[in-house]
Amino acid sequence: MDRAYYVTTPIYYISGNPHIGHAYTTIVADVLARTSRTFRPTFFLTGTDEHGQKVANAAAAAGKSPQEWCDELVPRWKALFAAYHIEYDDFIRTTETRHVEKVQRVFEHLRESGDVYRGKYEGWYCVDDETFWLESKLVDGRCPTCGRAVQWISEEDWFFRLSAYRDRLLEYFEHNRDWVQPRSVYNEMMVFLREGLDDLSISRTSFDWGVPIPGGGVIYVWLDALLNYITAIGWSEDEARFRTYWPASVQLVGKEIARFHTIIWPAILWALSETAPEVVFAHGWITVDGQKMSKSLDNAVDPFSLADRFGADAMRYFLLREAPLGSDFSYSEEKIAQRRNSELANDLGNLLQRTLAMLQRYRDGIVPGRKGSSALGGRFEPLPAIVRARIFALRFREALEGIWELVTALNRAIDERKPWELHKQNRADELDAVLYDLCEGLRWLAILLHPFMPERMSEMWRQLGTPERIDEDWSSSLRAWGGLAPLTQTAPAAPLFPKLDTIAQT
RNA sequence: GGCUCGGUAGCUCAGUGGUAGAGCAGGGGACUCAUAAGCCCUUGGUCGUAGGUUCAAGUCCUACCCGAGCCA
Numbered sequence: 001m002d003r004a005y006y007v008t009t010p011i012y013y014i015s016g017n018p019h020i021g022h023a024y025t026t027i028v029a030d031v032l033a034r035t036s037r038t039f040r041p042t043f044f045l046t047g048t049d050e051h052g053q054k055v056a057n058a059a060a061a062a063g064k065s066p067q068e069w070c071d072e073l074v075p076r077w078k079a080l081f082a083a084y085h086i087e088y089d090d091f092i093r094t095t096e097t098r099h100v101e102k103v104q105r106v107f108e109h110l111r112e113s114g115d116v117y118r119g120k121y122e123g124w125y126c127v128d129d130e131t132f133w134l135e136s137k138l139v140d141g142r143c144p145t146c147g148r149a150v151q152w153i154s155e156e157d158w159f160f161r162l163s164a165y166r167d168r169l170l171e172y173f174e175h176n177r178d179w180v181q182p183r184s185v186y187n188e189m190m191v192f193l194r195e196g197l198d199d200l201s202i203s204r205t206s207f208d209w210g211v212p213i214p215g216g217g218v219i220y221v222w223l224d225a226l227l228n229y230i231t232a233i234g235w236s237e238d239e240a241r242f243r244t245y246w247p248a249s250v251q252l253v254g255k256e257i258a259r260f261h262t263i264i265w266p267a268i269l270w271a272l273s274e275t276a277p278e279v280v281f282a283h284g285w286i287t288v289d290g291q292k293m294s295k296s297l298d299n300a301v302d303p304f305s306l307a308d309r310f311g312a313d314a315m316r317y318f319l320l321r322e323a324p325l326g327s328d329f330s331y332s333e334e335k336i337a338q339r340r341n342s343e344l345a346n347d348l349g350n351l352l353q354r355t356l357a358m359l360q361r362y363r364d365g366i367v368p369g370r371k372g373s374s375a376l377g378g379r380f381e382p383l384p385a386i387v388r389a390r391i392f393a394l395r396f397r398e399a400l401e402g403i404w405e406l407v408t409a410l411n412r413a414i415d416e417r418k419p420w421e422l423h424k425q426n427r428a429d430e431l432d433a434v435l436y437d438l439c440e441g442l443r444w445l446a447i448l449l450h451p452f453m454p455e456r457m458s459e460m461w462r463q464l465g466t467p468e469r470i471d472e473d474w475s476s477s478l479r480a481w482g483g484l485a486p487l488t489q490t491a492p493a494a495p496l497f498p499k500l501d502t503i504a505q506t
Numbered sequence: 507g508g509c510u511c512g513g514u515a516g517c518u519c520a521g522u523g524g525u526a527g528a529g530c531a532g533g534g535g536a537c538u539c540a541u542a543a544g545c546c547c548u549u550g551g552u553c554g555u556a557g558g559u560u561c562a563a564g565u566c567c568u569a570c571c572c573g574a575g576c577c578a
Binding site: 182183184185186187188189190191192195255256258259284285321322323329335338339341342343345346347349350351352353354355356357358361362397398401404408411412414415416418419420423493495496497498499 | 508509510511512517518519520528529530531537538539540541543544545546574575576577578
C-alpha cells in the first residue's frame with residue numbers, strides 16, 4: 001500500500017463572496033485527490049479562515065456579529081465547491097472548537113518551549129491585508145498593496161522566535177530544491193531568507209475576533225490559519241490519524257501567500273517538533289485582461305454563472321488544460337467556448353456519439369468480442385502511468401495532452417478503417433475488431449478523464465454500459481487493453497457536450 | 507534602488523548548444539459513421555532589442571526595453 005496522500009488548499013478568507021480563483025485552486029486539489037483515491041488513502045482538506053479584524057469589520061458594516069457573518073457566508077463557499085463537483089474530505093472552519101482548542105494548545109506548547117515570548121511591538125499595520133509594514137515601504141502613508149490607510153500599532157505582544165529558524169530554513173531550502181514550486185517562488189524565498197528574518201508578532205489586542213490567548217488578546221490570524229492544516233487531521237488528539245497524513249504531500253497556495261507557507265509555516269512546525277510539508281506549490285492568479293480580479297476593480301466574474309453557462313466540467317477542463325499552473329493566466333469567455341467546442345464537443349463528445357451510433361446500427365448497441373491483438377492497445381498501454389505521473393507532478397496540461405493523443409488516435413482509426421465499408425462488405429470480424437477497439441478506447445478515456453471531469457465522464461460511463469466503477473484502481477481497470485467485457489449493452493448516444501455558439505467579442 | 511521569473515507562429519505554450527515545434531485559429535482536399543463533427547495536406551516565426559563567447563546560440567554571457575512579482 002502506498003503512503004497516504006494529503007493535499008490542502010488555502011483556507012479561504014471570508015470577507016466577501018468567492019470568485020473563480022478560489023474555485024480554480026480547489027479544482028486543482030480535487031483532481032489530485034480524485035486521482036490519488038483510486039489507489040491509496042487520500043485526504044483532501046479545504047475550508048475557511050474566519051478570524052481577524054477584516055472579517056470583524058465586514059460583519060460590523062453589514063450589521064451582523066462576526067459569527068453570524070461567517071455562518072451566512074460559509075454555505076456560499078460550500079455551494080461553489082458543489083457546483084464544480086469538488087469532493088473534499090473535510091471542510092474546516094477556524095471558528096470551530098476542534099480548531100480553536102488546538103490553536104490554544106499550540107500557543108501553550110510554544111510558550112513552554114521558549115519559541116514564544118513577550119515583547120513590545122510598534123509599527124504600521126494594514127487591517128485589510130493583515131500585514132505589518134515598515135515606514136519606508138508605505139506609499140504616501142498608505143498600504144503599498146491595497147492603498148488603504150494603515151494604523152499605528154503600539155502594544156505588548158507575544159512574539160514567535162522566527163529568527164532562530166533561519167539557518168535551518170536555509171539548509172532545508174538548499175537540500176530540497178523542489179519543495180517550493182515553481183522555481184521562481186523558490187528563488188524569491190531564498191532571497192528573502194538570505195536577507196534575514198525578524199521575529200514575528202503573533203498576538204493582537206486591538207480587537208477580539210480571534211482565538212483568545214490566556215491573559216488577554218487574540219492570536220494573529222495567520223498563525224491561527226496556518227494551523228488548520230494540522231488541526232483538521234487530529235494533531236495532539238488522534239496520533240494515528242495525524243501520522244497517517246502528515247507531512248502533507250502537496251499544499252496549494254496562491255503566490256501572494258507563499259512566504260507564510262514556506263518560511264513561517266515550516267518554522268512553526270519545527271518548533272512543534274513536526275516536519276515541513278513535502279511540497280508547497282504557489283500557483284498564479286486568474287486575471288481578466290491581465291488585471292487581477294478584485295472588488296475594487298469590479299471585474300470579478302461570478303463563478304456560479306460560469307459553471308451554469310459553460311458547464312462545470314468544461315470549466316474544470318479549460319482551467320487545467322489552458323492555464324499554466326505556476327504563472328498568471330488571462331482568461332476570456334471566448335477561450336472557454338473555443339476549448340469546449342473544439343476539444344470537448346468535436347473531438348471527444350463526437351467520438352463517443354459516432355462510435356455508439358455505429359455500434360447501435362451494426363450490432364444493436366452490443367459490444368462485440370475481441371478479435372486478436374490491437375495496435376491501439378499496444379500503443380496506449382503505457383498511457384495510464386504517464387498520465388498519473390504528470391498529474392502528481394502538477395503538469396495537468398501535459399497529462400491532458402497525453403490523453404488527447406488517444407482521442408485523436410480513435411478518431412483517426414474510424415476514418416482509416418471505415419466501419420461503414422466493412423459493414424457493406426460483410427467483413428464482420430474486421431468490423432467487430434474496430435468497434436471493440438473504439439469502445440475499449442472510450443472506456444479508457446472515461447477512466448483517465450474522470451478526475452478532471454467527474455460528472456460528464458460518469459455520464460459517458462453510463463452510455464458505455466459497463467457495470468464496474470469508473471474510479472477503480474487504474475492498475476486493475478487499465479491493466480491491459482481489453483478490459484471491456486464483450487456483450488456489454490451500451491445506451492443510445494446523447495451529446496456529452498452540446499456545442500455552444502461562439503461568443504462574439506466586442 | 508536590489509533581486510526573481512517571463513518575453514518563441516494570430517492565440518495558448520513546448521523547446522535545458524547542434525538544420526525552429528505542438529494544439530487551436532486561417533487556407534486547400536478526399537470522405538460520410540457523427541454534435542457541418544472527424545481525417546489528410548497546408549500558409550505562417552530575422553525565437554523582445556543590441557552586442558559578445560563558441561566550429562555552432564531560442565538555448566551561455568553583458569547591457570537595455572516590456573510584462574508580472576519579491577524585497578528595501
